[in-house]
């Protein structure tokens with residue numbers, strides 16, 4: 383079937399251009415920050431943790447764990463957003479038991495990552511904070 387100009391504009395075929403792909407990815411980052419309050423909260427927390435890390439002079443290995451936690455948490459929030467949007471698109475925001483299951487499990491993945499990050503943060507920061515309090 384011939385394509386009219388509208389079809390061409392809305393064509394969502396595979397992008398072969400690397401720069402265009404990066405532009406789409408940056409649009410995705412902007413969208414997730416605009417739409418998702420949780421990722422903005424996680425980012426503020428991440429910035430505070432980085433300041434605390436600088437203040438407490440973390441070593442290279444400690445920074446590696448902290449950076450891993452920050453990226454894992456943000457990544458999981460993005461993946462959660464993907465699932466939420468797919469469910470909303472498929473169900474048209476109407477209740478569906480599978481939609482509930484998918485959203486709840488995606489939220490569980492975020493929770494796991496947050497708990498992991500809190501444990502790592504406690505292992506790294508608590509002894510240093512106690513040291514500061516004691517001295």
Ligand SMILES: Nc1ncnc2c1ncn2[C@@H]1O[C@H](COP(=O)(O)OP(=O)(O)OP(=O)(O)O)[C@@H](O)[C@H]1O
Pocket residue numbers: 418419420462466469470473475476477478479481482483485486489
């Ligand atoms: N289409 C649906 N069908 C069934 N249950 C749904 C549906 N949409 C949402 N729910 C239920 O409502 C809960 C909250 O959904 P919502 O889309 O508001 O996610 P959220 O976790 O509040 O999002 P956010 O991460 O943006 O705070 C889901 O975890 C799920 O249990």
